[in-house]
Amino acid sequence: MNARKLVSQTHCTQIPQTIKNSLLCAAIDPPHSNPPFLPKPPSILATGLLKSYFERGLIREARTLFDEMPERDVVAWTTMISGYTSCNLHGRAWVVFCDMMRFTDVRPNEFTLSCTLKACKGINSYSHGALLHGLVMKQGMGGSIYVSNALLDVYATCCVNMDEASAVFQEIRERNDVSWTTFIAGYTHRGDGYMGLSVFRRMLSEGGESNPFSFSIAVRACASVHSCTYGKQLHAAIAKHGLDFNLPVMNSILDMYCRCNSLNDAKQCFNEMTQRDLITWNTLIAGYEKSDPYVSISTYSCMELEGLSPNCFTFSSIVAAVANLAILSCGEQIHGRILKRGLGGNLELDNALIDMYAKSGNIGSARRIFDKMPTKNLVSWTSMMIGYGSHGYGNEAVDFFEEMVKFRVRPDRIAFEAVLNACSHAGLVDKGVRYFMSMVDDYNIAPDPEIFGCLVDLLGRAGRVEEAFKLIESMPFDPDESVWGTLLRACKAHNHPDLGTLAIRKVLALKPKIAATYVILSNIYAADGKWGDSAKMRKLMRRMATKKEAGRSSVEIKNQNYSFVAGDKMGPHMDCVDEVVKILVEHMRHARYIPDLDFFIHDLEDGI
């Protein structure tokens, strides 16, 4: 009877001490039996038991047994390394490897090196991998396909670019399907889907065998570049290879359709799938989350009716869907379900909840979740900054940014966009300009059109319209209509008719179908007494501009969400809306708000 059978027969988490003792005694004093009844050597039995402990998650027991083993050969050390790695304890796996190298004469074989390289990938350490690479060369194990593939994987995952991975890939004499898939995945997972697809094509042209793994990663590459055309070609090839019944492959196809925003194809694919698991449902729910949040939520209900239990991924999408709808009561219900299922404290879910509460108007609840989070990441901080900014608390958002940097959380482009928007709304112009400079100089983030737009807005709102214009002129790319639109708003607010006219002409040249632009230009001409030009603009608008889609509002009354446009009748509930509008008007009057009626007058007149 081997150790694994002993463990399975005991059906308990603790291996009886008597059995363990007998194993250890046997190792010291092996029984004298003759073949063919010679039992396995004790070290093999103990190593088998070690593996069994890890398979059952009994990490402490595995460590104790390993420490008590009188003989530890390379297999035992490797089992310990791979055991820790299989339990996601990559750092401990690395320490075991170091102990083996420092304190014993045991030398690593190809199994040890490939397992330890996997640990390097787990701790995301290029330098650990490079260290092992040197050892691989020294030991003359560069010819092992397992070691080469593991090394390729570390470089493809942990390096800033694919140069080192490419060098390793070139050195592999006889590449197998794992080499190709690892190389394709390296490009794809870092967002270079085109190169991923290019390597996939090269694999096929060089006679590499496509298989479920390579198809899945190639489909992911299509999704990352939003190429539904390539994706459909791959879908057809997958069906041709008879892989349209392979669940992971079909989940990747479904994901591709969702990411390419081809929801009809996604729905058809989902309906035709013969097997579905939780990932299938989660993929569809996430696919609908932005484009059609109501369908996302109804898909979640269908999933529960089918008897599947939602997990963190499911709730993450559902919370985001509810955030898009900004229905607070619904969000609170979902939050309750999350807590009831014991999923509270999950980082990604907490981040989604912060965003949901902030978008639903309850910044206090968002803050409470943030404060209770055991660990926070960049998204947690940024979500709070955006939340504070959108609620008009610009100073708080800026304080949050400062606090975040103190906690050594490195801001990215989105975090800078959030803090620049906050500065803009709080009138902190000089501070905002300093953040912009710091983004470029200290964090080496190249400003994109959105960031430039934020800076134009920052200067423009503060009345520094000339500076905003100079900034637009100095941009390293052609400004788009949103940047000119931002300048236009500033010109309008601070009375700069010349620059305003220029901005309008730029907007019209880039987007000639936006009715509001003609309205503003018509008004500028009218204010200047140029009535002929003003009338000309209105005529042009009728000919060129598309009819504006009516602005839709939604309101929650007695746990029901109602969506309406101006002039809609909502039966008895309209009284409630009228009542709220009266209160809002009263508040505005009290705050001495003077409405800008420019658009309003012309909208009525021109029926737009």
Add this chain to the structure above:
DNA sequence: TTAGGGTTAG
């Protein structure tokens, strides 16, 4: 005793 694929957030 070793390797590769499918789903989360700002």
